[in-house]
Amino acid sequence: MAASADAAASLDLDLDPVLGVRHKSVPPALWGRRASEVAGERHPVGEFATPLLVLDRAASDANVAQLTAWASERGLELAPHGKTTMAPELWRRLLDAGCWGITVATPWQAQVARAAGVDRILLANEVVDPVGAAWLAAELDAHPELELACWVDSAETVAVLAATRGESPIDVLVELGGEGGRTGARGVEAALAVTDTVVAAPRLRLRGVTGYEGSYGADRRPETVARVRGYLAGLAALAERLLDAHDLADPIVTAGGSTWFDLVAEELAPLVGRARVVLRSGAFQAHDDVFYTATAPLAFTPALTVFARVVARPEPGLVLLDAGKRDVPMDLDLPVVLQTADGRALPGARVVALNDQHARIVLPAEVALAVGDVVLLGISHPCTAFDRWRLIAEVEGARGSNPRVVGFVVTAF
Structure with a gap:
């Protein structure tokens, strides 16, 4: 909105x-x-x-129409990454086209999204800055209609959010990482341990799991595809175990940059129906002539x-x-x-x-x-x-x- x-x-x-x-x-x-x-x-x-x-404009609109239709055919939701454009008007077009929400990477970007009237936000990062965490808690208290979830990948990140003051719970997704990747608990067992810490924190509400497969390769060589598939299979296994162990309201499983959303759709397909499976691809709205032209799975x-x-x-x-x-x-x-x-x-x-x-x-x-x-x-x-x-x-x-x-x-x- x-x-x-x-x-x-x-x-x-x-x-x-x-x-x-x-x-x-x-x-x-x-x-x-x-x-x-x-x-x-x-x-x-x-x-x-x-x-x-x-x-x-016409090219951008056609790109949005193409990916929203592709995702809908597979039962997937879209929360495109708003950091690509940081353009509220382009975010509005995504939401008007049926995207479930907007993804951001920092509390400040979330503040911009709120200023633009976005009321469903994935904050795809660990929020450990006390100023950002305090704003997040206050914003949730002030706007009950707001749906905002951020990432956690360790007991320390859980502790920062758990220390905030407020009445509304803070929704979190446990992030899975892998060796050589970016953030994220290293391995399914480590991620499940973080989940236990979230469940024990009254200020937090567990909403599901998340990951970013783009850290594991950006070309279409067979060995890269296999590595990305392996990471996504681990994310799917984590989601299955979490959903089996916890009765979550409207659970979310999310991944997907602008290169590997086809593999995300394939590997997470068994979760459609059990959880809201959300792709966070963002570059498609503008696309490019080099990197994504060579790596994106759609034309x-x-x-x-x-x-x-x-x-x-x-x-x-x-x-x-x-x-x-x-x-x-x-x-x-x-x-x-x-x-x-x-x-x-x-x-x-x-x-x-x-x-x-x-x-x-x-x-x-x-x-x-x-x-x-x-x-x-x-x-x-x-x-x-x-x-x-x-x-x-x-x-x-x-x-x-x-x-x-x-x-x-x-x-x-």
């Missing part, structure tokens, strides 16, 4: 800002006007400054595109663009060259490095690309694209001819 405009504004979430100098790449001619007003005028992308990150459409301008061609085989580390992600892969803004192919052109404000492209000397030309880039890993932009232009047909801006998405980073 999205908050009303008044409620959002009262918590400093201005989802329809007055455009200004804080909004990178918005031209000064549009400053001083509401984003919604400008969006209604459908300005061409060419009127905006470069570099410019845009979201193709989503990349919805993010960067428009960047040639600022120099100092050598025949070298081009510099005006988009750099401050504008595009590089933590997993460098961006890829797609085409020019007027649709020309650029055979052999590739990004080889990013500086703070430049992309270095090598290309054959005979390929025509001049200073002032605009190049379209595809990105890898949308999570680290959104956090470089406080306002993202939404367009129709980002990679077609003469795309127009039809909206703006505000991020909260």
Whole structure:
């Protein structure tokens, strides 16, 4: 559920800002006007400054429709990871499409979700910061309708939550980890011991089990698939034992990043009907041209595109663009060259490095690309694209001819 405009504004979430100098790449001619007003005028992308990150609305909506249908066919729920976009408007679209809830990674992100009116939240982390734990307890007391569960993986994490003051119980999911993984109790027996600690803590309410399989591999080689399946089989075994031992109200079993949700669905399928099986995939709403295109089990459409301008061609085989580390992600892969803004192919052109404000492209000397030309880039890993932009232009047909801006998405980073 999205908050009303008044409620959002009262918590400093201005989802329809007055455009200004804080909004990178918005031209000064549009400053001083509401984003919604400008969006209604459908300005061409060419009127905006470069570099410019845009979201193709139709592509994003199609991705959401595809995964929600896929999950529904398998009896699965979706609580997409909101940290991918940190964009309340995009969260609202997920909930409107039928997603069960929104996942976040930190108490602060949960606070943003609450400011946006989200009332079903998975906090996919151990909450050991006393400030965050105290807020969580107070928020549950103040809003009985709120459903919020966080992770525990040790007696110490249980103790932090158990020490909070409040009347409403704090829902927790016991996290299973594995050797070399991230957080999570190491092994089923260790996780069951944490479960016993939760049950003995009056402030807490056991809701189920959780895990993250993405720590165990990110390619589709047979040995990686086997390793991920093995981890998920352990998670399913933990869930079975917990459900056999405890009579839980509306139990939850959750896993699933954006690479392995197909294996999550297969390995956790026997639990559908016994528990609410929730996928937390988040990157699909935007997708990308590199990492998730290579690893995601469904053929989503990349919805993010960067428009960047040639600022120099100092050598025949070298081009510099005006988009750099401050504008595009590089933590997993460098961006890829797609085409020019007027649709020309650029055979052999590739990004080889990013500086703070430049992309270095090598290309054959005979390929025509001049200073002032605009190049379209595809990105890898949308999570680290959104956090470089406080306002993202939404367009129709980002990679077609003469795309127009039809909206703006505000991020909260």
